[in-house]
Amino acid sequence: MSESSLTEQDSRASQEECLRVAVLGGGSFGTALASIAADNGGEVRQWLRDAELAAEINREHRNSRYLPDYAINPAVQASDDLSVVLDGAELVFVAIPSKAFRAVVRQARPWLGADQILVSTTKGIQEEGFKLMSQILEEETGFPHIGVLSGPNLASEIAQKQLTATVVASDDALTRTRVQTALGCDYFRVYASNDRYGVELGGALKNIYAIAAGMAAALGMGENTRSMLMTRALAEMSRFAVALGANPLTFIGLAGVGDLIVTCSSNLSRNYRVGHALGEGKTLDEAVEALGQVAEGVNTVSLVCHKARQDGIYMPLAEGLYQVLFKGVPARQMAQLLMLNEQSSDVEFTLPRELVQQARQEEGKT
Numbered sequence: 079m080s081e082s083s084l085t086e087q088d089s090r091a092s093q094e095e096c097l098r099v100a101v102l103g104g105g106s107f108g109t110a111l112a113s114i115a116a117d118n119g120g121e122v123r124q125w126l127r128d129a130e131l132a133a134e135i136n137r138e139h140r141n142s143r144y145l146p147d148y149a150i151n152p153a154v155q156a157s158d159d160l161s162v163v164l165d166g167a168e169l170v171f172v173a174i175p176s177k178a179f180r181a182v183v184r185q186a187r188p189w190l191g192a193d194q195i196l197v198s199t200t201k202g203i204q205e206e207g208f209k210l211m212s213q214i215l216e217e218e219t220g221f222p223h224i225g226v227l228s229g230p231n232l233a234s235e236i237a238q239k240q241l242t243a244t245v246v247a248s249d250d251a252l253t254r255t256r257v258q259t260a261l262g263c264d265y266f267r268v269y270a271s272n273d274r275y276g277v278e279l280g281g282a283l284k285n286i287y288a289i290a291a292g293m294a295a296a297l298g299m300g301e302n303t304r305s306m307l308m309t310r311a312l313a314e315m316s317r318f319a320v321a322l323g324a325n326p327l328t329f330i331g332l333a334g335v336g337d338l339i340v341t342c343s344s345n346l347s348r349n350y351r352v353g354h355a356l357g358e359g360k361t362l363d364e365a366v367e368a369l370g371q372v373a374e375g376v377n378t379v380s381l382v383c384h385k386a387r388q389d390g391i392y393m394p395l396a397e398g399l400y401q402v403l404f405k406g407v408p409a410r411q412m413a414q415l416l417m418l419n420e421q422s423s424d425v426e427f428t429l430p431r432e433l434v435q436q437a438r439q440e441e442g443k444t
């Protein structure tokens with residue numbers, strides 16, 4: 079066989095393997111994700127409602143609004159037309175903030191089909207019915223290949239090609255492998271999980287504690303405090319998630335403790351920045367306005383506290399943050415109150431809280 083026909087064959091083979099990927103959302107994460115899939119050889123289209131920004135991405139390979147300092151793979155084709163972006167897409171990522179997620183999925187629905195793989199990247203919760211975004215994908219489409227992408231994934235670091243890992247969670251094996259194929263490359267690793275609910279809840283819950291961590295840093299609290307906050311946050315997140323049906327072991331993975339670490343430690347996290355601004359004395363409205371992007375944790379803390387009260391789940395950190403954000407309790411005063419709270423079990427999956435409480439009550443009687 080001649081060299082040229084071998085080359086032709088190779089290029090046909092690679093065209094056949096090339097996945098057609100659509101990303102809905104033109105924010106920092108949607109843009110970073112589109113660029114990874116294109117770096118990986120995918121045929122990538124990205125939908126933005128802002129036609130001017132779409133034209134800029136196509137012309138300058140840059141998203142000046144959300145990721146101004148990073149080059150986007152020039153193969154990413156952006157458009158404000160959903161029919162163009164979704165035409166022939168095998169894999170669709172939805173990277174739209176939770177408040178607009180359902181509306182965008184409804185808008186896209188006429189161009190979605192049951193053989194497509196639909197994956198949410200959004201770390202938020204819908205108020206009505208306490209729904210996670212993949213549940214909305216399921217409700218709006220009824221399709222079988224649904225998944226979630228979540229993990230320690232600061233968009234600007236991905237855009238710099240910093241070595242990063244994430245989790246694709248689905249009970250559908252095809253969804254897991256397709257996402258691994260589309261995104262796994264020399265700077266981005268994709269681990270698989272079948273606990274979709276736990277992975278998705280982990281991504282939403284950690285935003286609450288990132289706000290608290292930002293606040294603690296601004297108040298000059300030290301490393302011991304940060305470690306205590308993050309570890310007790312993990313205990314609280316997993317307690318809540320397990321009460322709602324998630325697997326506790328998910329929380330020792332990237333989408334649990336992994337995402338909690340990055341979001342509670344970095345000024346690149348928007349939730350952390352909102353907390354930091356509050357700790358510096360800004361009001362919640364000022365902090366959110368200064369951010370100019372979505373910080374899902376602000377909404378999530380209300381929804382989670384409401385749900386925890388309803389279902390009788392003990393969530394002192396989330397409740398304390400709620401009191402600071404929405405009831406005007408000073409953060410330092412709340413921290414003192416939390417320190418004087420019941421002294422309880424470290425890992426309650428090995429020593430249940432109730433046993434510690436019971437023993438302390440008995441000691442009190444004697």
Ligand SMILES: NC(=O)C1=CN([C@@H]2O[C@H](COP(=O)(O)OP(=O)(O)OC[C@H]3O[C@@H](n4cnc5c(N)ncnc54)[C@H](OP(=O)(O)O)[C@@H]3O)[C@@H](O)[C@H]2O)C=CC1
Pocket residue numbers: 103104105106107108109126127128144173174175176178181182199200201202231232233234371372374
């Ligand atoms: N950024 C990050 O590091 C990471 C983010 N995530 C998650 O990804 C999700 C999306 O985040 P991200 O990309 O960062 O968000 P951004 O705030 O950066 O951008 C939001 C995007 O959604 C668009 N949008 C908002 N409302 C609508 C609407 N009604 N119709 C159409 N488009 C709309 C915005 O468009 P417009 O500009 O026109 O308003 C913008 O393109 C979040 O839930 C976040 O938790 C997950 C991992 C990392």
Ligand SMILES: O=C(CO)COP(=O)(O)O
Pocket residue numbers: 201229230231232233285288337340341346347348349350372373374
């Ligand atoms: O989820 C994130 C990192 O994994 C991004 O967090 P923020 O939404 O707080 O920026």
